[in-house]
Amino acid sequence: MELRQIYYFIKVAEMEHVSHAAAELHVAQSAVSRQISNLEQELGVSLFFREGRNIRLTPVGRIFLDHVKIAIVELDKAKQEVFEYLNPETGTIRLGFPTSLAAKTLPTVISAFRKEHPQIGFQLRQGTVNELSDAVVQGHIDLAFVSPVPANKKDLKGHIFFTEKVLALLPVSHPLADQSQLRLNQLRHDPFVVFRHGYILRDLIMKSCQQVGFTPRIAFEGEDVDTIKGLVSAGLGVSMLPEITLHDLPDRENVSIEIIEPNVTRTVGIIIPQNRELAPSEKVFFGFLKEFYDTLDRFGQ
The missing domain is CATH 3.40.190.290 (D-Maltodextrin-Binding Protein; domain 2)
Known part of the structure; x- marks a missing residue:
């Protein structure tokens, strides 16, 4: 599991639209779709319901989103603290x-x-x-x-x-x-x-x-x-x-x-x-x- 996959997953979950999420992330739509697919394969579950161009979280996808958001907050906090220890x-x-x-x-x-x-x-x-x-x-x-x-x-x-x-x-x-x-x-x-x-x-x-x-x-x-x-x-x-x-x-x-x-x-x-x-x-x-x-x-x- 890569951090990039997590960031892509969170953005898609928030926007419920792959192409809109890709535009926000400034990457190709195919790259976002591929990373989400790789993440689902690694986890062994579907994180989204696909409904044409729109998608929405599955119940297990919502559980996963709640946990990874907390993890990202802690990672960002850790990076900030390392920086501040160098210059408070x-x-x-x-x-x-x-x-x-x-x-x-x-x-x-x-x-x-x-x-x-x-x-x-x-x-x-x-x-x-x-x-x-x-x-x-x-x-x-x-x-x-x-x-x-x-x-x-x-x-x-x-x-x-x-x-x-x-x-x-x-x-x-x-x-x-x-x-x-x-x-x-x-x-x-x-x-x-x-x-x-x-x-x-x-x-x-x-x-x-x-x-x-x-x-x-x-x-x-x-x-x-x-x-x-x-x-x-x-x-x-x-x-x-x-x-x-x-x-x-x-x-x-x-x-x-x-x-x-x-x-x-x-x-x-x-x-x-x-x-x-x-x-x-x-x-x-x-x-x-x-x-x-x-x-x-x-x-x-």
């Missing part, structure tokens, strides 16, 4: 992040890091905490910013950089907008604007409200912080957002207020794989992050 300052870091850290945390950190290590690049991937956790475990990304930092995950190591408060967000027209603090129970009759299902911040809001005796009435759902802020400023409900997302409100139509009962906080940090060692450039970045946040903590920023 020229690697590419595949970094994940959630929407709540996109506006301030991520740009601040990457900007500071690139000043010291300008040759190291980034490939960024946004997602929910669960999506990012799975991506790190499966090797699709190298490490990820997350909040909250998961504990007791068998395949992941979590490192907390700081803990922040989660504040109430109200439109300026709200009767409680002039308060310096409030109890969450005071919002029990208000409609809430929350993140959609799958976002940890939604779960945090629901559990916090239930902790003080009510289930919030969901008026609207969103997928990013700016959407939540906009819906609140339009007077469509109240919400709860992490403090770091509220440092620079884009307008004067919302107010953020500290919640004193219950005390709602979240951890912010990074997750790395438990089952494999970080590549050199990733170690450089991880070491930078620890020093960066240690410095901020010492100076109380």
Whole structure:
């Protein structure tokens, strides 16, 4: 079995068309067909159903595809790590992040890091905490910013950089907008604007409200912080957002207020794989992050 056969097989499986796959690979169609045929002969099974010019995977072909994709990811990772061991300052870091850290945390950190290590690049991937956790475990990304930092995950190591408060967000027209603090129970009759299902911040809001005796009435759902802020400023409900997302409100139509009962906080940090060692450039970045946040903590920023 040759790597070339595997690459050809994956491309044909993705495109379900031999000639289109050949064009993408910049090789003759006959070469692709021959390599697929040789692979099937070696394995002793048919990997594709042939339907005129189109083809599709057989059940065993789909099983084979799932496994070889993982193998290719690991091979590509191995080549990258060998290259980075020769020069750790020229690697590419595949970094994940959630929407709540996109506006301030991520740009601040990457900007500071690139000043010291300008040759190291980034490939960024946004997602929910669960999506990012799975991506790190499966090797699709190298490490990820997350909040909250998961504990007791068998395949992941979590490192907390700081803990922040989660504040109430109200439109300026709200009767409680002039308060310096409030109890969450005071919002029990208000409609809430929350993140959609799958976002940890939604779960945090629901559990916090239930902790003080009510289930919030969901008026609207969103997928990013700016959407939540906009819906609140339009007077469509109240919400709860992490403090770091509220440092620079884009307008004067919302107010953020500290919640004193219950005390709602979240951890912010990074997750790395438990089952494999970080590549050199990733170690450089991880070491930078620890020093960066240690410095901020010492100076109380």
